[in-house]
């Protein structure tokens with residue numbers, strides 16, 4: 018109750034100030050300390066205590082990783098980190114769409130840069146070495162004014178890999194001009210080569226570092242097909258689907274809807290989940306060994322379950338934390354355990370990817386798996 022109350026008041030503040038206050042509260046230890054919930058997932062050599070993670074953008078500068086353990090997430094993704102510090106776009110640049118449980122942001126990779134992040138990561142890794150049971154992803158992207166963005170990806174992977182359980186290549190923020198051009202095959206190949214070169218030059222002892230590619234939901238089906246081909250050819254671990262969208266939906270309330278930037282939260286659910294299901298279908302059909310991390314509009318156990326039913330191995334969230342507060346992971350995991358009991362499944366592996374669209378997934382999440390459901 019107290020956390021609901023606090024979240025309600027923090028949400029009255031300007032969004033970036035509210036975000037800063039949340040980070041300060043976490044740093045000071047003013048957060049719930051929850052009993053650990055295990056719903057284990059394995060991806061290659063990564064073992065997750067549970068499948069739910071904080072998406073990139075919340076802890077851009079790797080300041081509160083340890084605190085996020087206490088909130089019952091199984092992983093967090095820090096960043097997006099750029100080589101040099103970057104202010105980002107002028108403020109205000111984050112807007113709530115209260116009535117739609119959504120956010121529009123045009124931050125533009127505001128972060129303190131790689132050197133500052135390394136200080137925090139070193140400190141964290143002294144206590145929790147790579148391979149500890151809380152998984153840490155590091156999300157990287159180029160500086161806006163860089164004259165060689167490929168080099169930026171190489172530098173970042175060279176210097177950050179040793180701290181990462183997995184690396185995410187962000188090519189999908191709508192707020193860095195032309196970044197989304199990296200979805201195009203030739204560019205993507207070059208980005209992947211740069212990142213692999215960086216890892217090879219890094220101090221990472223074991224060179225097999227899982228790489229995920231975070232993609233936009235605003236691409237075509239053909240483009241998705243090509244990305245999956247490229248990812249498979251390059252031994253990428255998987256895709257994160259998705260980043261924010263530049264779409265605006267007619268049925269949303271008008272407050273702040275005109276603001277430029279990427280839309281996230283509840284209204285992103287259908288689009289990002291449709292793409293996730295499509296990627297799952299393509300990957301299954303081609304028998305590729307690619308894993309899927311879902312992000313976009315997860316706000317409760319049913320929406321998280323729907324992502325799994327559409328093919329997600331891991332589920333991330335960000336926007337709903339603003340609306341629900343620090344108990345969100347606990348609520349989702351407990352709710353998911355109830356859904357699993359209702360549907361008589363002992364592991365989420367049993368139902369992963371059994372449907373191919375978000376509507377069918379939400380129907381199962383709401384009504385349960387019908388006894389004679391055919392997979």
Ligand SMILES: Cc1cc2nc3c(=O)[nH]c(=O)nc-3n(C[C@H](O)[C@H](O)[C@H](O)COP(=O)(O)O)c2cc1C
Nearest residue numbers: 072073074096097122260281282313314334335336
């Ligand atoms: C304020 C804000 C900042 C974000 N910053 C980043 C970022 O730096 N890098 C990134 O890859 N994604 C970023 N994202 C996107 C989220 O990681 C996530 O992909 C997206 O918001 C969809 O998930 P959600 O609907 O649960 O928020 C940001 C999202 C928000 C709302």
